[in-house]
Amino acid sequence: MEKWPIGVFASIDAGLGVHLDVVRELGVPTVHLHSPHASSRTPEKISAFKAQLQEYGVTITCVFGGFEGESYADIPTVKTTVGLVPAETRAARTKELKEIADFARQMDVDQVGLHIGFVPHESSDPTYAEILEVTRDVCDHCARLNQTLNLETGQEPAEVLLRFLGDVDRPNLFVNFDPANMILYGCGEPLPALKKLGSYIRSIHCKDATWSAQPGETWGEEVPLGEGDVNFKAYLTTLDEIGYTGPLTIEREIAQEPERQKAEIGGAVALLDRLKSELSG
Numbered sequence: 001m002e003k004w005p006i007g008v009f010a011s012i013d014a015g016l017g018v019h020l021d022v023v024r025e026l027g028v029p030t031v032h033l034h035s036p037h038a039s040s041r042t043p044e045k046i047s048a049f050k051a052q053l054q055e056y057g058v059t060i061t062c063v064f065g066g067f068e069g070e071s072y073a074d075i076p077t078v079k080t081t082v083g084l085v086p087a088e089t090r091a092a093r094t095k096e097l098k099e100i101a102d103f104a105r106q107m108d109v110d111q112v113g114l115h116i117g118f119v120p121h122e123s124s125d126p127t128y129a130e131i132l133e134v135t136r137d138v139c140d141h142c143a144r145l146n147q148t149l150n151l152e153t154g155q156e157p158a159e160v161l162l163r164f165l166g167d168v169d170r171p172n173l174f175v176n177f178d179p180a181n182m183i184l185y186g187c188g189e190p191l192p193a194l195k196k197l198g199s200y201i202r203s204i205h206c207k208d209a210t211w212s213a214q215p216g217e218t219w220g221e222e223v224p225l226g227e228g229d230v231n232f233k234a235y236l237t238t239l240d241e242i243g244y245t246g247p248l249t250i251e252r253e254i255a256q257e258p259e260r261q262k263a264e265i266g267g268a269v270a271l272l273d274r275l276k277s278e279l280s281g
């Protein structure tokens, strides 16, 4: 694969990504796919879906786990509803995440992405040890499928995430870096975090955001690429420094406004193409 192919976050029937016809229209060669519902993960649907991707010339580079009942309405709601952290849904979601990894394998995808939820920042918190255990369990399942598990950044500062990765201690555990999430959740400046996480970065999102007036308490605002506080030229320069050559996967989480989403992703593709040629020129 060429260095830094453009990608976009896509959805079939679940998640906030763009639909595949839009991916084709934009001429984007790679996607991160939000896992479809279980009813769309049958052998027949998988065969049909693979044929469609081949026709469109699109490669899935990462399948993202997602679950019924997750809500990103505000930061406190994320803490209680997202990922494997909420205790009451943990066992069922862990089982489903393994099924999603199986689906990814059947789609020939080597990376599984996940918003694991708010890992406690203090390792003395009893939940911390439980999350270590469940993460090892999922990593080991992915390892049997020759897959990496890529944790999405944002809910914790880079130092906390680094300690967590070390404590889980599995060779196939990596990071999906999302610079906008660092800003949205108020978890630190993205580019120093990217440098610290360096060799753990296996996939990334290109998403932009502005800081909240009360970082960590209320959301910052997700905005079109290039209009926020990320600084994409510096972002690509830093990706180059840490040796990242994988896809630049654009995310714009306004699925409720599909026309605007398509137009803004088109603008993001143009911006990234321009920055890529500037940096290689």
Ligand code: MG
Residues within 6 Å of the ligand: 152, 178, 181, 205, 207, 251
């Ligand atoms: Mg993201």
